[in-house]
Amino acid sequence: MEFEHVTFDLPHGTFHALQGGDPDGQPTLVLHGFPDHPPTARPFLAELGRRGRNVVAPWLRGYAPSPTAGPFDMAALTSDVLALIDRWSPGRAVELVGHDWGGAITYDACVTAPERIERAVTLAFPHPLTFISRLTHPAQMRKSWYMGLFQMPGSGWIATARDLAFINRLWRQWSPGFSLDPALKAELHERLRASMPAPLKYYRAMLRPGMLGATRRMSRPITVPMLQLHGANDGCILPQQVDDRHRFAARRALEVVPHVGHFLHLEAPEAIAERIAAWAK
Template structure:
């Protein structure tokens, strides 16, 4: 299945995206995470297309060729996604799928504009407030060391040094036993080189005052049906181990997928797309 490179003129600038799938199907937006971009997920996007979805996958703010200028707080990042929804699917709510930072934006979009989202899927990230609670865990703190590193002014150079050895290390650590195809890895390196240090500024924005506004906003229960998928072998973010059902006012399904790591949709594109499609069919049925 072919995906074309398209652009959208949004308030923050010209955003680039991959687009393809079933043109008559469910409009679906996929949001990538760090350190990633849409091309690595082409196989997953194609599997979504085979399952009746028309997909657009933008390069997020901070990731070239989309605008690399900030700010990078949640309100700004979410505003890009809502503007894209208005531009691309003005007459129909979308299915929103987000991985890593894309998942965090997905949660925020669900509480900010639930009427524009038919249902949502988050990959590898618990609810943001649940995740913040996990940051007191020594096991999670060990996995999150890179967040502290990225606060340093020279961390953009560190991330790109020795042909992105740090970035490649994170991929190996976060998805044990998985390796990107060399061509995809090379393309990712090129795009990250054109983007740095903007992707790291997402983490710096977490310590800015705007984060308090996002925390208050995300304390509202999510009113959009939502599927959470997490790889059992995730070396970056531990699956949620607390009961956080009170954060969801609509149907919520939480699944830990065996034998997969942080980039679960890239490791097993067919299996993850199949899970999403099966859940979506059930979520569309009237609730008793």
């Protein structure tokens, strides 16, 4: 299934995206995480398209060729997504699928503008307040060590040094046993070099006052139906181990998927797309 490179002129600049699937199908917006971009997910996007979705997957703010200028607080990131929804699917609510940081934006979009989202799926990211509450857990602290590194001056150089060896290390740790196709890996590395250090500024924004506004918003129950999928072998974020049903006021399902890690939709694109399709029926 072919996906074309398209652009959207939004308030923050020209955003680039991949678009394909069923042009008459359910509008589905797929948001990538760190350190990633839409082309690595082509097999997953194609599987969504085969299941009746009209799919758009943008390069998020901070990721070339979309604008790499900030700010990078959650409100700014969410405003890009809502503007894209208004531009691409005016008058029709979308299915929103977000992985990692794209998942964090998905939660925020659901509490900021629930009327624009028909249903949502998050991959490898629990409810943000649930995640924050787990950051003091020793096992999660060990997995999240890189967040502290990214606060340091020069961390952009560290991330890109020696042919992005640091980024490659994160991929290996986060999805053990998974290897990205060499051509896709080379394309990702090229885009990340063009983007740095902007992707790291997401993490720096976490410690700034703007994050307090997102925390207050996320205290409101989510009224959008939501499916949460998490890889059992995730080496970045622990599968959810606490009961947070009170954070959801609509239909919600939580599934831990065996034999996959943090990049679960890349490791098992058909299986993850099928879980989403089955839940959405």
